[in-house]
Amino acid sequence: MKFTIAYTLLFIYVIAAIVFWGYSLQKQSRVVYGLESKNLELQQKITKSSTYLLDLQKIEDKKNRRTHQYWGEGSTFLLIILLTAAIVYYAYYRQRQLSKLQQNFMLSITHELKTPIAGIKLNMQTLEKRKLDETLQLKLVKSSVQETNRLNDLCDNILVATQLENKKKAIYTEMVNMNELLLLQINEMRSRYPQRKFVETIDKEILSIRGDSTLWQLVISNLLENARKYSQANDCIEICLQKINSTFHLQVKDQGIGISDEEKKHIFEKFYRIGNENTRTSKGTGLGLYIVKKIISLYKYDITVKNNSPQGSIFEVVFNA
Secondary structure, three states: HHHHHHHHHHHHHHHHHHHHHHHHHHHHHHHHHHHHHHHHHHHHHHHHHHOHHHHHHHHHHEEEEHEEEEEEEEHHHHHHHHHHHHHHHHHHHHHHHHHHHHHHHHHHHHHHHHHHHHHHHHHHHHHOOHHHHHHHHHHHHHHHHHHHHHHHHHHHHHHHHHHOOOOOOOOOOEEEHHHHHHHHHHHHHHOOOOHHHHHHEEEEOOEEEOOHHHHHHHHHHHHHHHHHHHOOOOOEEEEEEEOOOOOOEEEOOOOOOOHHHHHHHHOOOOOOOOOOOOOOOOOOOOHHHHHHHHHHHHOOEEEEEEEOOOOOOOEEEEOOO
């Protein structure tokens, strides 16, 4: 707030100074013109020169040139000031937005870390203090493993987001079987969320692309996690990998709250999360879709988001076969 007030006052002062000096120069130009005209008139009375009108026209031309010069330089300087002011304010606004997003990220990441840690701690304390039958022990161990996997995914997202920040070149290490990788991730989600319904439609033709399997695993897991996060527990999540003409299309469809056209422009930005921070109930860090977009862009593929019918969203990745 203080910056905005100071910035506005400084901007007004600079504009006022330009106008003042422009007015002063124009006024001074008229004074110079008047003095030169009187001087020429006095010389005419003494010398009776036949070039009086021509000399007077030259003086007037000089005055007009000065006027045009003042207007030209003043307009150019004013335009530069306006552009600079706009750039500075936009940078300040973006910095404030980023700072707010980072603050929200810190709050979210703290909650995201504490929740699985608390779950694991409770399971371990239960196993330590009570004598439980083997079935219940296995259930608590399985729950702890799932929470550990959740922590691992969270750490992977943070590390990869940092590594991808300034990366301009894709990593090519192996041939990745996307059909197999997709099935593995779907089964992982089924194991982690047994109450959820995942329906897959996977083309028999194998899609193999060159890349890093860890990165593509993150793409798929983040897309599936995003669909789960913004859907109701009884909603079905559809995953399709099909060949259409000469390209493969990977689609993740949910039946959740959907995404407005305005928010579609921002969902792949770092730390951005859908909805109001104060009323949002879904967990997350705002890194998942950022990582998805970053990895897909590195490998020169494309991802789009569109509305599902009757509600929800469809995230589609197009691979050039």
